[in-house]
Amino acid sequence: MALHYRKRGKVWHVRGKVRVGRQVFTLKERSTGCTLKAEAEAVGAAEEARIRAEALEGAVPRPRTISIGECIAAYCARPGGHHPFDEARLTELAAAMGATKLEEAPAAWGAWVRGRGRGLSPSTIARWRSSLKAALRYGADEFGVSAPSLRVVKEAESERIAYLTEALAARLLAAYNPWAAPVMLILCETGLRTQEALRLDWRCVDWARNVLLIEHAGAAGGARTKTKRSRRVGMRESVRCTLGALWEARGQPDAGPVFLNRWGRPYADTRRVGGNPLSKAHRTACRVAGVTSFRIHDWRHHFAVWFLKNGGNLRALCQIAGWSSMRMVQRYAVFEQSDLDDVMTRTAGTLNIRLVAGRHQNGPVPG
Structure with a gap:
């Protein structure tokens, strides 16, 4: 044999x-x-x-010499490849701990969290852990050994209020430079993720149906969703006018990136290159507008809150923003106490009408 x-x-x-x-x-x-x-x-x-x-x-102990780097290499070479969001993370992890033995992965991961992971949010660290865990499991299975477990960094349960008043939002949008302003307006008015907006292609702008086509990660060309589900996002008048002006200025193209940086080149793919290319422009605009503690991603929070305040429903918001569960909506749509008081006042108005009607039919109402 x-x-x-x-x-x-x-x-x-x-x-x-x-x-x-x-x-x-x-x-x-x-x-x-x-x-x-x-x-x-x-x-x-x-x-x-x-x-x-x-x-x-008789059984001879198998030498445990498999390294983390070998597991990552096997995972990346597997049929079907790997998710594009994993590439940058796995490359960096292989450089940092590739020579470490597989059984020492928990200690190496702990050291990474204390070093490179310092300052990162628990949800970001969880994504790094997910990528490494998948590679170690695959590699361990390929080499016939057991995969070690990695410590979970728990995210504190906290609700963050991250939206602006209409006046402050308008002031901040007006403070952006000419290259960042169109992107930020799209984020504010559609709730797109920054990556989805920066990768938007003219092929994804459907003028006839007045929608933006946001394709799943495996689609060819155009914007990319974080999940594997495509979706359509309607264009409000401000969005249509902004994109229409860019389209006319570019000579009415049929394809190509919608947004270009100050040098006339497409923005870097943040799935492969770390850091948001709009961070500096955002910090400058916030300083000029007098806005504090507001991140670029907070435009997504801002969209969610104002969508609900203006009468939108939770299910529609979940589909438009591309969330896979209502739990994510709960994290993004967090209201100020004053807004909650306003809601109570408006709902109490309907209740008072019923009380008045009841007073006439059934006599005085106590209190």
């Missing part, structure tokens, strides 16, 4: 059966971690020798 080799991506995998006397042992397909077949065959031969030794002499 012989072992069989096949290439999956750039890495060779081995599988087959090994006969020892009357016994036949099955070697499930696993990665050799090698890109050259000769090296893969050497790994296969060593694995076959280990199986024979275990069968003849």
Whole structure:
């Protein structure tokens, strides 16, 4: 009986059966971690020798020399590739802890959280942990070892109020430079994520139906959603006018990026290059407008709150903003106490009418 080799991506995998006397042992397909077949065959031969030794002499402890880098490499080379949001994170993690043994991953992860993770929000750290965990699980399964567990960084349950009054929002939008202003207005009026707006293509602007087409991450060209669901977002008059002016100024293109930076080039893909390219422009505008504690992503909070204040319903907001659950709406749509008081006043008006009607029908109402 012989072992069989096949290439999956750039890495060779081995599988087959090994006969020892009357016994036949099955070697499930696993990665050799090698890109050259000769090296893969050497790994296969060593694995076959280990199986024979275990069968003849009893179980021999398997050397635990698998590294985190090998797991990440196997994960990235697997059929179907990996999610584009993982690429930058896995590259950095491989550079930081790739040489570390797999069983030492929990300690390496703890050190990363205390160092590189310092200052990052718990939700951001959770995304890094998710990427690393997926790679370690896949690699451990490929090499036939157990995957270690990584400590979870729990996010504090807190509600953050992050929206502006209409006057303050208008003042901030007016303070942006000419390149950032159109993007920020779109964020304010549509609730798009920054990445979705910056990757918007003219092919995704449907003038006839007055909507923006936000495609899922696997679609070819155009904006990208964070989830794997495409959606349509209606264009308000301010959005249509802003995009219409850009479209006319560019010569009415049929395709190409909608937003360009000050040098006339498309904005960097923030899935691959860290940092928001609009951060500096946003900080400057906030300083000019006198706005504090308001981040670029807070325009999404601002949109959610004002959508509900103006009569929108939760289900519609969930679909327009591209949230997969109502739980996310609860995190974004947090109201000031004064707004809650106004809601109570308006609902009490309806109740008072009923009380007055009841007074005439059933006599005086106590209190």
